[in-house]
Amino acid sequence: MAADDIHAMSETLAADPSSLVFLPLAEALLARGDLVRAARVAQRGATRHPQRVEAHDLVARIALAAGDEARAESAWASVLGIDPEFGTAHRGLGLVRYRQGRLEEAAEHLGYALHQDPHDAPVRAALDAVRGVLAQRAAAEAAAAPVAEPASGPSAPRASAALPAEPDALGDSPARLFDPVLDDTKLVALLLDDDGLVAAGEYVTAEGQDVGAELGAHLVGVSDEADRAMRHFKLGRWTRLVIETEAATIALAPDGTETVLVAAPHEVPLGFVRRTLDRCVAVARRWLAAAR
């Protein structure tokens, strides 16, 4: 784009700071390699238009170009908070996770991005590479480790299966949806619809009692309460609610009209619970997308 065009867009933005011209202007600056100015324009625009996914996506892409992966991650998380199905965000996060070596999460995001655009060659190549490494690791671990007994306590998770290559088909048991994420931990995860009914996951106590429905019914009201609070707080949309109780830690995340819930015994580190919640949300999104 010619320098004159950039100048003209700058003038337009200066005259009307709320104009959406910040989007093409920041793109043009990014294309020219002027990352500092591009970041400034994009960030101001995203602040003025917090509900525009394109703005946050642009902030993320500029940050990634500048090598600021943390900033890119945060911006793409904002994108997914507004539009959980925004393919570019999954693509970007998949590639970031791949570079960070967080391969299970990379596989989830890249799988989703590929589902959205099956012709995205770089994503397919990255996903193939990630799956290859994960398959090698799984084979090595299976050969070295003894068979694990199911954990006791608040959850009774099944033995870990191979990571799902594509979003789970509807034919697979929804109760097992989160098994690959939960693995042998003592955490439980549920996907609740807006009536508090369990759509996926299960919570079976050590005594064999399925208490998922009851837990879901009690906690979906909390999700509604958070929605009400946000209308007054002017802090955007809520993305996560973490509740520490005397016996457990519970984490909730909205996902469209659904809510993902993770519960853990008190001794599980808080950061691990939050991370598990994020991964369960990603799994739930893929599963729901496949169901539509």
Place this chain on the structure above:
Amino acid sequence: MSQFAPLIAAITRHRGVTACVVVSADDGIVVDGTAHVGVKLNAFAALTASLLRKTTRASEAAGFGAVTFLELEATEGKVLASGRGGLLVVAVAEPRVNVGLLRVELRRAVEAL
């Protein structure tokens, strides 16, 4: 200056904290607090207290016991709360706040209630 002023000052010293309020847990009424311009203390007090009451009822019904700490994370900020003895301490913060440190400070403040 109320008895809660030192506790509130300790929390608002943290970078990124935009408000801190001590709230009556049952009523959701502000006991004492401070906030940046534009932050509505009454709304945060009433609605956070309501959220905590609802969460506590759900947690106790589900067999998890009383709630000791709550963090509500949003795209443009966070609300953290903890309580004891009919009072809550609520902190409102920007996304960049160090949640780990603030959580420790809040728990310390609640012990002093």
Place this chain on the structure above:
Amino acid sequence: MIRHSISVGWADAPLKHFVDDARVELAVLMHPSGQVVAQHGFQNRLDVQTACALSAAINATADQLGMMIDGAPFRGLHYAGQARQLHLAQVPLADGMLVLLSVFDEESSLGIVQLYLDELRAALAAAAPPVDAAAPPALAEDFERELNSNLAALFGRK
């Protein structure tokens, strides 16, 4: 004194909104004389009239008490019972005052009611029908007579 044209139902939507947001069980908006403007949650008409008559009397008493003690009418009353609480508040309009009675249980709280009361006041001020300049003003003695007549009907005296 309020001089409004009769415009039935103008306060229904704002009151319903308040009831939903604040999660109160019962709410009734009334003239200071006890005449109902809008209500939500009551099971029968007599309960509404009873609540209005008593609330109007309490409001009138609180006004006088405030004048005696503080030189200005008391505004707002909160009563916390065992399972329920009530809140009585004034709603100023352009040309007078209405009274709102809210009854709530553990689903709500005083703070929540006060929070949404501000929104209700703004919504009612915006929704209030225009003042009917042709209507005769309600005189103080009319108000006293209407209130006394409501209370007499309530307590069975003629």
